[in-house]
Amino acid sequence: MSGIIRVLLLGVFGIIGGVLGGMGMGGGTLLIPLLTIFLSVNQKLAQSINLLAFLPMSIIALIIHAKNKKIDLKNSLYMIIPAFLFSILGGYLASVIKSKLLRKFFGYFLIALAFLNVIFTIKSNKKGKKKN
Amino acid sequence: MQSNKSTSLMVKEKFLTVIFGTIIGFINGIFGGGGGMVVVPVLHYLLKKPLKVSHATAILIILPISLASAIVYLINGYFDFSTFLPTGIGVIIGGILGAVLLSKFKNDWLAYLFSGVMLIAGIYAGFF
Numbered sequence: 001m002s003g004i005i006r007v008l009l010l011g012v013f014g015i016i017g018g019v020l021g022g023m024g025m026g027g028g029t030l031l032i033p034l035l036t037i038f039l040s041v042n043q044k045l046a047q048s049i050n051l052l053a054f055l056p057m058s059i060i061a062l063i064i065h066a067k068n069k070k071i072d073l074k075n076s077l078y079m080i081i082p083a084f085l086f087s088i089l090g091g092y093l094a095s096v097i098k099s100k101l102l103r104k105f106f107g108y109f110l111i112a113l114a115f116l117n118v119i120f121t122i123k124s125n126k127k128g129k130k131k132n
Numbered sequence: 133m134q135s136n137k138s139t140s141l142m143v144k145e146k147f148l149t150v151i152f153g154t155i156i157g158f159i160n161g162i163f164g165g166g167g168g169m170v171v172v173p174v175l176h177y178l179l180k181k182p183l184k185v186s187h188a189t190a191i192l193i194i195l196p197i198s199l200a201s202a203i204v205y206l207i208n209g210y211f212d213f214s215t216f217l218p219t220g221i222g223v224i225i226g227g228i229l230g231a232v233l234l235s236k237f238k239n240d241w242l243a244y245l246f247s248g249v250m251l252i253a254g255i256y257a258g259f260f
Contacts, residue, residue: 007218014222020246021168021223022230023187028165030246031223033253035215045212047164048205051198053220054165057227058191058198064231070188075141075179078149080193083157083167087197090161091204097162106163107258113169114251120173121243124183 009039014053021054022061028054029113036103043103044094141179149178160194161201168194187234 013034021027028050035041035049065071094102141149152174160167168190175186175193205211 010215010218011222014219014224015226015229016222018223018226018228019230019233020226020242021191022227022232023234023242025172025187025230025243025246026166026169027223027226027230029169029250030253031219032163032165033250033257035219037253037256041215042210044164044205044210045215048202048210049212049216049219050165051202051205052211052216053223054198055195055202056220057223058195060224061191061227061231062188062195064228065188065191065234068188070185070234071192072181072185072189073192074181075149076175076189076193078141078146079153079156079171079174080196082150082153083160083193083197084200086154086157087161087167087201088204090158090163091201092161094162094164094201095204095208095210102162103257105258107254107256109159109163109166110250110254111258112254113166114247114254116173117169117243117247117250120176121240121247124176125240 006039010035013038017050017053018057021057022064025117026113029110032106033110043099043106047094047102047106145178149174152178156194157197160197161204164201164205165198167197184234 013031016034017027017031019027020030031050032046035046036043156167156170159170171190171193172186175181175189176183181189
């Protein structure tokens with residue numbers, strides 16, 4: 001694949017992931033497989049790029065959400081503190097596991113997320129209809 | 133519904149929130165993402181936040197967590213500037229678009245489409 005096409009595809013995949021990420025739908029879960037499947041990016045590198053690419057994007061998205069008064073951190077410290085600590089452990093484990101095995105586990109994780117996402121969307125829909 | 137009732141958490145809910153936090157952090161670290169998708173239902177069902185608030189707040193929660201694991205990845209040498217730059221620029225453009233869209237549109241069809249693509253990508257990555 002020529003360099004320019006690769007750069008363009010990286011940008012397009014980034015936009016797709018970014019739109020979902022900005023909506024709080026977990027864009028990285030799509031960006032990572034797009035990078036590994038279509039551009040043969042190494043699994044761990046794709047994960048690292050996703051984590052880093054998300055940082056500036058999420059700051060901008062947060063400013064927009066804050067302006068729309070959509071942020072409410074009440075009670076979430078119970079989640080943030082253990083999550084912060086265990087994300088370091090997870091990151092370390094990712095560096096130890098073989099890329100091929102990590103990619104397999106990531107695949108299983110995606111399948112689980114797909115079902116979780118459908119169930120959550122259907123459930124929150126029903127709830128919304130009742131309220132309206 | 134945007135009511136911000138000042139509800140204090142029961143012990144059971146606190147405990148569950150900590151458990152989910154542990155899982156979310158571990159997942160986001162080992163898979164380099166995806167934690168936000170688990171944060172949203174936890175915020176919505178366990179902490180009783182409205183749906184759009186849950187989506188938006190999930191980004192703020194996952195930010196320090198992603199930063200922590202990103203540093204671990206960097207320390208271990210997983211970085212490539214020529215791959216990162218175009219992707220990062222794309223993500224910023226898409227992120228602004230997504231944040232604006234979230235406050236304007238109902239996004240169910242997108243959620244289903246997204247789930248379908250995730251399922252296919254998951255089967256591909258997991259079994260081939």
